[in-house]
Amino acid sequence: MSRTEIRSWIDGARWFGGKGRDWELGDVRRVGVLPGAPDGLRVTVELAEVAFDDGSSELYQLPLAFYTEPQERIAHALIGEWDDEEAGHAFVYDALHDRQAMALWLAGFARHGVAPAPPSDARGDLMFHRLPGHELDLEAHSTLFSGEQSNSSVAFGEDALMKVFRKVTPGVNPDIAIHQVLTEAGSTHVAALYGWLDLVDEETNTTIQLAMLQQFLRTASDGWDLALASVRNLFAEADLHADEVGGDFAGEAARLGVALAEVHADLAAHFPVERRDATAIDELARAMEERLVAALDVVPDLAPHEAGLRERFARLRELDAVEVQQVHGDLHLGQTLRTVKGWKIVDFEGEPAKPLAERLRPDSVWRDVAGMVRSFDYAPRVVALSSTGAEAPGEAEQRAYRASEWAARNRAAFLDAYTAQLGEDSQDANGVLLDAYLADKVVYEAVYEARNRPGWISIPLAALEETS
Template sequence: MKVEHIDPNVLAEYFGRTRWFGGKGRPFEVTAVERLGAVPGAVDDGPRVVVHLVELTYGDPEGGTELYQVPLALYTEAESRLDHAFVGWWEEPEHGWVHAYDALHDKVAMASWLRTFVEAEASPDGTVTDAASGLSFHRVPGHALDSDVHSALFSGEQSNSSVLFGEDSLMKLFRKVTPGRNPDITVHEVLTRAGSEHVAALYGWVDWRDPASGEVVQLAMLQEFLRTATDGWDLALTSVRDLFAEADLHAHEVGGDFAGEASRLGEALREVHTALATHFPTEDRGAEAARELAEAMRARLDAALPAVPELAAHADTLRAAYDRVAALPTLSVQQVHGDLHLGQTLRTSTGWRIVDFEGEPAKPLAERQLPDSPWRDVAGMLRSFDYAPRVVERSHDEDDAESAAQRAYRAEEWAHRNRNHFLVAYAGGEVSDEQRILLDAYVADKAVYETVYETRNRPTWVSIPLEAIARIGDS
């Protein structure tokens, strides 16, 4: 239902105050607001909890529109405890004047989401649908939810919003949405039903079907909360700091050596890729697909060259790497993660888990749903292993040249050791010539992207991906 009674300027101002809005710094206006419906499991004496899709239209040369999800808790009186989450106040048809708050900051409002998931668990088909709106809550069988726990909003996220229910489950609400099935849900559902030990189990999800187009918009997912988990990126940084603190020891001699974890992570990724290949379509495409992949990589290089002049010295080497891909007789593709790095991994007491199967957020949903080579994921992890020691290296204050040279040597030692352990574990031994060709090209493609990012955001860091590019082709 299109909403006319909410002032678009109120929502525009609210967007500018959020962490998750991706269009900061760009001129935009709110061009449409659609109310999808109310969350069914209303709490006695609690607020009405309503879900909106807000369309933004950008006014810069890039232009375009985006859809954002905005759930609101509507109270008839002001709630001072929610002043930090205040969105605005207006008159609602049939309900009078209300004070609107971002629902994810409100424990009372979030209880309605959890109650609805519990109701779906008890329903014959595992689904509760609001008949008036088509807003649906789905449950995956196998885990009983506790409806009496309180919610807590995670504060550090940049693109979505996550709410913890007790110490049992975590709901991720997608802020920027696109019609179609979100791979974060579809992949987690398949791997959960297959019993994979390397993902957080999916407990349920929320979606809405557009009555005009019939398209599904997936809004949120409820999954296992990994209470004992530690972020893989943080673990890697700790290992590097341990190495730098032991000036006379090599990486394999330090107590915080990460190589064993890198190997276990490689094995976990191989098992996840195997499960994905079992439960999703795979395809051995012909030489034309390899040529198209190489051409796409060349195009990204050509676009990067004007932005990163230092790339010119490596352009011939990069094009040669892409030419080797173009000469491959076939290209095998399947469902992959699509945006894999150490920050998308969690180490629990029982092993590694891989999270966030949305793919690259900047890509359109339709593109993120396409099958790809698993070597893209491997390349992303190798680049992450390369970045971890360089980040720690740059956190040190400037000192004498000898100390700086020693840290640079030890950073490369750590990166090389962990890249190799991860890769050998993933491949189950040495990679083949064709696998090496693909891996080199994907690493190069990722590093080219990184040079553009660093040039625009952290110019002094551009040497990190440039050094990786210089290694392309080395065994």
């Protein structure tokens, strides 16, 4: 194996989470070989350890296709050329770009019905699992989606979508666990789970989940894109309010509120619900305060709002108890899809930067609600910031006003529908929780924008100006 070429490929991949950090390539080990490959092709799953200078490490999944001859059709996916102990001299490609290689994954899911593959069927401990109720189309060609950051998704025709987890962690992947529960519960607000692929890691003796296969929502529209289109509609109509334009989004926001409430109810019915006491609430408030302190070093412009933010966090300590359960954990409009049958919520992995144990930890439903509320604030402000060309006097102020109007209308529609569907009767406590989670989210946004999109730092800061 050419460690130099493997390292170069990982370093340049969109899904690599260590960009900007100093790291070394550690152990690269083969954990599985996909059965059924034609002559001249060998398809493997490798796990590569990435060791950072601060002592931390991450594990990445590398699906590789070894060909005895160069493949011009996937030349763009060539990683390198080297001698492999099992495949001999080979031209090595990222297997997700290769339809012949991807057909082996699909065949693996199809071959084993609703039972896992016996260990003898594939080298290592690769295990395909299936849920009943859907027959896979084995004639479907694969298409790799572009533009994704932390994972890779491959569509099989119009039939199924496989998400391949690039950064993997021993243990249960919440995206699979939650989709399985919601699929078996008959939820109409997620893409149905068809199956998943995992292995038992010989080094840690724990399960590592590698991929999930689910319903492909081919005609779905991205919720973020729909929201942006609605805002542009409003900005194009100089004399109309948000409730008067043809692209008014409030009805969709309300339907999304109902969908989230129903998903939360299903999760509460099938995962444990805990009641956290005053001690746990104090720990929650203290964690938010600590994040604020760290954020002040990164974003000095937060300083004028520090007292107000601390007050919002401190009010949590007035609560006697808080219920927590399984939630989405990283919810925003970009994690939603609008289909002809309603809203679907996707990507239940939680915040990718957080450790797996933290992503699996129960939390308040109001964290999800706060994430969506902030997304309604982001959409119009992103469109306003993206406006180009000469502006007439007062045009920027008018656009800012209309952005606030759009955000307020859709926040209200979403929250009213969510609370009505949930039937919540403790509005005071919920208001304190939502307010604290919103403040915590804004602090997170300010740090993220300062580090990644300085041109957008005004969005979270504007939210603080409005609430101060």
